[in-house]
Amino acid sequence: MSELSKIAGRGVYVAGNDIDTDRIIPARFLKCVTFDELGPSLFFDERFDANGESKDHPLDATQHEGASILISDANFGCGSSREHAPQAIQKFGINAVIAESFAEIFHGNCTTLGIPCLQMAAEPRSELARLIEAEPGEELMVDLEALQVVYLNQSFPFSMKPSAREAFLAGTFDPLDELLASREAISAVEARLSA
Amino acid sequence: MGSLANGQYQVFMALHLIHEVTSPQAFGMLKDKGLKVAYPGRTFATVDHIIPTDTQARPLADDMAERMLQVLESSTAEHGIEFFAPETGSQGIVHVVGPELGLTQPGMTICCGDSHTATHGAFGCIALGIGTSQVRDVLASQTLAMDPLKVRKINVNGALKKGVTAKDVILHVIRVLGVNGGVGYAYEYAGSTITNMTMEERMTVCNMSIEGGARCGYINPDETTFDYLSGKERVPTGAEFDAMKARWASFASDEDAHYDDVVDFDASDIEPTVTWGVTPAQAIGVGERIPTADTGSELDQELVTSALDYMKLRADAPIKGTPIQVAFIGSCTNGRLSDFEAVAEVIKGHQVASNVRAIAVPGSEKVDAAARALGLHEVFEAAGFEWRKPGCSMCLAMNPDKLVGDEVCASSSNRNFMGRQGSSTGRTILMSPIMVAAAAVEGAVADAREIFELEAV
Ligand code: SF4
Numbered sequence: 001m002s003e004l005s006k007i008a009g010r011g012v013y014v015a016g017n018d019i020d021t022d023r024i025i026p027a028r029f030l031k032c033v034t035f036d037e038l039g040p041s042l043f044f045d046e047r048f049d050a051n052g053e054s055k056d057h058p059l060d061a062t063q064h065e066g067a068s069i070l071i072s073d074a075n076f077g078c079g080s081s082r083e084h085a086p087q088a089i090q091k092f093g094i095n096a097v098i099a100e101s102f103a104e105i106f107h108g109n110c111t112t113l114g115i116p117c118l119q120m121a122a123e124p125r126s127e128l129a130r131l132i133e134a135e136p137g138e139e140l141m142v143d144l145e146a147l148q149v150v151y152l153n154q155s156f157p158f159s160m161k162p163s164a165r166e167a168f169l170a171g172t173f174d175p176l177d178e179l180l181a182s183r184e185a186i187s188a189v190e191a192r193l194s195a
Numbered sequence: 196m197g198s199l200a201n202g203q204y205q206v207f208m209a210l211h212l213i214h215e216v217t218s219p220q221a222f223g224m225l226k227d228k229g230l231k232v233a234y235p236g237r238t239f240a241t242v243d244h245i246i247p248t249d250t251q252a253r254p255l256a257d258d259m260a261e262r263m264l265q266v267l268e269s270s271t272a273e274h275g276i277e278f279f280a281p282e283t284g285s286q287g288i289v290h291v292v293g294p295e296l297g298l299t300q301p302g303m304t305i306c307c308g309d310s311h312t313a314t315h316g317a318f319g320c321i322a323l324g325i326g327t328s329q330v331r332d333v334l335a336s337q338t339l340a341m342d343p344l345k346v347r348k349i350n351v352n353g354a355l356k357k358g359v360t361a362k363d364v365i366l367h368v369i370r371v372l373g374v375n376g377g378v379g380y381a382y383e384y385a386g387s388t389i390t391n392m393t394m395e396e397r398m399t400v401c402n403m404s405i406e407g408g409a410r411c412g413y414i415n416p417d418e419t420t421f422d423y424l425s426g427k428e429r430v431p432t433g434a435e436f437d438a439m440k441a442r443w444a445s446f447a448s449d450e451d452a453h454y455d456d457v458v459d460f461d462a463s464d465i466e467p468t469v470t471w472g473v474t475p476a477q478a479i480g481v482g483e484r485i486p487t488a489d490t491g492s493e494l495d496q497e498l499v500t501s502a503l504d505y506m507k508l509r510a511d512a513p514i515k516g517t518p519i520q521v522a523f524i525g526s527c528t529n530g531r532l533s534d535f536e537a538v539a540e541v542i543k544g545h546q547v548a549s550n551v552r553a554i555a556v557p558g559s560e561k562v563d564a565a566a567r568a569l570g571l572h573e574v575f576e577a578a579g580f581e582w583r584k585p586g587c588s589m590c591l592a593m594n595p596d597k598l599v600g601d602e603v604c605a606s607s608s609n610r611n612f613m614g615r616q617g618s619s620t621g622r623t624i625l626m627s628p629i630m631v632a633a634a635a636v637e638g639a640v641a642d643a644r645e646i647f648e649l650e651a652v
Contacts, residue, residue, distance in 0.1 A: 016501075017494055018374055018474050022612040026619070027592045031245065031259040033219045033266045035327075045619040073494060075375035078408065078474075079612060081310040082217060083326035104378060104410050105310060109326035163342055166201035175340040176228075176332050178199050185196055186337055189207045190234055 003171035004114060007096050007142040009068030011151070012058050013129035014043070019072055020079035021106065025088045038084055039091030059092075063136040071098045071120075071129055077106025086110045096142050098149070098158065100125065111164045111173050116144060124156040144168055196338065203340045209303040211238040211333050213276075214289050215245055215267045216593065217308030221330035222270040230335045235275040237337060239298060240267060242281065243288045244593045248556050248583035251281045260594070274334075287559020287585045290314040290527040294398065295561050297427025300439070301416035302446035306333060311527050311609065312411070313404040317397035318424075319416030319446055321381075324405060344410055345379055345455035350386035353462035358644040360537070361396035362529060362607070362627035364388065365403040366468040368460065370478040377409030380455070383448070384414050388462040394423040395533040402528045403609050406475040415447040469640060470611045470625040471514050472502035477611075479514060481630070481642045487511050505613055506622050507601065515640050517624070521604040522553040522635035523616075524580070524628050526590040529607035530558030532565050534628045539574040541629055541647040547579030548638030554596065555580045556588040580635070592617025605634035 029041040047057040054060055059067075070089065076099040077085060086109045089097070097110065098118045107117045120128070131151055132140075141150045144165055149156045167173040196205045213221075218240070225232070232238065245260040255261040271278040279285040279292060286292070290311050293299040301319040306312060308330045315322035329339055351364060369376075382404045389397065397414050404412030421440050424430050431439060466480030477499075479485070487510040488499040503510055508517065524530075524538060535555065547553045555575045557563040563585050566572055572582040589596040590608040597617025598604055604616055604623050611623035624640060633643035643649065 017498055020474075020610075020612045022591075022610070022615050026614055028617070030216050030593060031257075031263065033263055034223060035220055045614050050619060075378070075408065078374060079310070079610065081308060081312075081324035081326055083220075083308075083328060084217075086326070101375060101378060103375070103408065105324050105326065105405075109328065112326065112328040161342070163201045163203045167203075170200060172200055174328070175199060175203070176328075176335060179205055179332055179336040179338050179340060180230075182197060182205060182338075183336075186207065186233070189196060190237075190337065193207075193209060 004116070004168040004173070005144050007069070007116065008139045009095055010064070010066060010137065011069040011071055011128070011132045011140045012064040012067035013071045013132055014058055015073060017074040018078055019076050021077060021082050021085040022079055024077065024085040025082065030082060030084050035084065035087040035091065038088040039093070042088040042092040066093070068093050068095045069098065069140050069142065070094045070096070071125065071132070074100035076102050078103035081105045081109070083109045086113050086115055090115055098125065098128070107161065107164070111167060112175070114173050116142070116160065116168055117164065118142065118149070118158040118160060120149070120156060120158040128156045199340055203342055205338050206304055206341050207338050208306050208333050209237065210293070210298055210305045211337070212289050212293055212305070212307040212312070213238060213240045213330065214307075214309065215242045215263045217327050218330050219263060219266040219270060220327050221308070221334055222266070222274070224328070224331040225334055232274040232276065232334045234337045238276045238334065239293070240271045240276055240278040241286055241289050241292050242267060244587045244591065246281065246586040247595050248586045248588045249595070251584055257595070284560050284564070287561065288527045288530060288587055290398070290402065291530060291558035291562065294318065294394070295427065295559060297424050297430035300424065300430070301420060301443035306339060310405045311402050313409070314398050314402040314527060316404065316412040317394060317401040317414050318420055319414065319443070321413070322411055344381045346383055347377070347380045347409070347456040347458065348383045348385055348454040349458050349460065351384065351388040351460045351462055352386040353388060355388060355462045355465060358467055358629065358649045359465050360627040360629065361392060361399040363465050363468045364462070365400045366470070366475065366478045366625065367465045369403065369407040369476050370468065371460070372407055372458065374406065374474045374476040375408040377404065377407040380409050382407065382409040382412045383454070384412065389414060390417065393533060394419060395531045398531070399528055403475065406609055416443050417447070467627065467630050467643060469514055469630065470623070471506065471508060472499070473505055473611055473613050475609065475611060475625060477502055478625070481515055481640065484511050484513055485509065515642060517640040518603065519605045519624065519634050519639060520551060520602040521598060522547065522551055522631050523556070523589040523604055523606045523608065524554070524631050525556030525558060525588050526608035527558060527587070528609040529628045530556060530562065532562050534607065535562070535566050535571050535575070536569070538628050538632045539571045541643065541649070542578045542632050542636070543574055545578055545636045545647070547635045551635050551638055553580045553635045554583055554589065556583045557585045559585050589616055591615060605631045605640065607631050
């Protein structure tokens with residue numbers, strides 16, 4: 001696991017408050033025993049109708065092909081705890097999500113997987129989305145240290161949960177090694193509770 | 196236990212519950228890292244999401260469902276984890292099984308790869324829904340990395356009106372506080388309405404905390420809690436129970452505990468509540484009209500318009516009378532014995548409308564057995580409900596129970612998200628079990644108090 005402080009990539013704006021995990025990955029795609037194949041199912045029912053015809057979702061627009069930074073609105077990722085949602089996002093090729101706010105379990109899942117969740121206020125966010133729509137094709141530069149996104153020489157401030165930012169900058173966003181380091185203390189608690 | 200380099204805390208998990216959807220992948224992750232399950236005795240497994248509710252004969256008709264079940268069977272066997280398989284008498288929805296076996300006990304830290312783990316907070320537990328990578332962390336270390344939580348106390352005081360249930364209380368709370376009102380908070384429910392509730396009612400309330408955006412729900416343990424646990428399969432008896440009870444009682448939060456926020460509700464303001472939109476906060480009293488899209492910010496208005504479009508409902512029309520085609524009673528919110536008892540009591544002598552498909556799905560094999568012992572399944576069947584085998588069923592579309600096309604379902608479950616019940620155009624109206632029964636009889640959203648002539652108190 002390595003430190004993560006800068007992410008570059010093209011952006012895509014998927015509008016809407018309260019985009020829930022059932023929309024990010026419909027339940028029928030949760031039938032799997034590994035996460036490997038989830039990428040193509042991201043936002044499936046938003047992107048395709050019942051006959052599999054494209055519904056012209058921003059993710060499928062030619063100008064956004066290969067975009068790796070997703071921008072959305074408030075309470076992104078609400079609903080279920082399914083890690084399938086951030087897994088699908090990551091497997092689709094998205095490396096960071098910008099939104100007004102995030103549902104907590106979703107935020108935690110993203111962090112562990114190494115997908116930074118950036119909170120950006122409405123004004124800079126809609127300006128950024130507008131700019132991306134008007135002039136797609138350029139790369140955004142996300143800087144976790146400076147807490148800003150730069151696009152076409154304009155900068156857009158964001159905030160992050162301090163513990164998540166800390167973990168990305170230190171490269172400890174997957175906490176397992178750190179958790180396992182206190183094996184002895186864990187077994188002491190276990191012994192006390194089992195007594 | 197201690198804090199981590201990034202300022203999070205490492206917290207020991209006393210109980211870990213797993214099911215077939217979010218956990219098999221975690222065993223794969225363990226294998227990749229060459230790790231073992233640290234304390235297999237603290238993890239219990241069940242199968243609920245994918246299990247069909249008509250026949251559970253193996254192999255399951257759906258190949259992928261069968262594979263998921265097999266992976267769960269083999270991983271639990273390999274790691275020495277107890278698995279409540281179908282036909283053992285203990286299988287059921289994970290949040291029904293934990294409490295009814297007495298695995299869920301006051302003061303515990305509990306986690307499960309499922310957001311409705313909040314249910315267990317009804318016992319005075321810190322109960323968290325987690326992702327698969329965290330399931331891995333818990334299997335490997337029995338601990339989780341966590342941020343500290345703020346606590347919002349939600350006081351509900353007074354007597355509920357006749358025909359108003361625990362489900363209406365939580366739908367009302369979410370309606371008022373919003374689907375993201377709880378972000379960053381744990382919700383502690385208190386007040387006379389809550390303390391007068393049975394454990395099953397309290398579980399219904401805590402269950403939907405996550406729908407309000409809260410990380411978990413919590414209710415102080417009290418005599419009701421201890422009485423419920425007394426005699427449960429995994430709870431000690433005699434002197435040992437008395438000692439445990441004393442310890443449990445000590446976990447209750449103090450009268451003068453500090454809260455980051457306090458919100459008060461008056462029970463008499465709460466009506467039988469139903470949703471009209473695609474989030475649980477888009478809810479109104481059954482006698483109210485569907486909102487219009489002309490207030491709030493542009494995004495708020497857009498939210499109302501798109502919800503109405505999806506639901507194919509008209510702004511400013513009464514919700515009462517909205518035709519339904521499917522009625523579902525079950526889920527970890529309202530699939531317990533008392534839910535079926537309440538419906539059986541009112542539905543006797545009534546018939547499900549001829550164009551409505553109605554199913555009743557017990558939350559567990561224990562609920563099923565208890566209901567059958569009381570003859571409830573016959574009451575349901577006589578009224579025109581199908582009585583199914585336990586599972587998540589129509590709460591989400593991972594098993595054969597699904598909506599077709601844009602059918603409207605009156606549902607006792609917890610989520611009315613777009614496509615939640617298995618059809619990308621299917622429509623869900625959340626409500627209490629007796630309200631589902633009333634809708635089933637009427638063939639349309641109805642007020643249970645009128646259909647079943649419940650007298651006002
Ligand atoms: S009943 Fe519904 S909400 Fe509960 S665990 Fe099953 S799928 Fe999840």
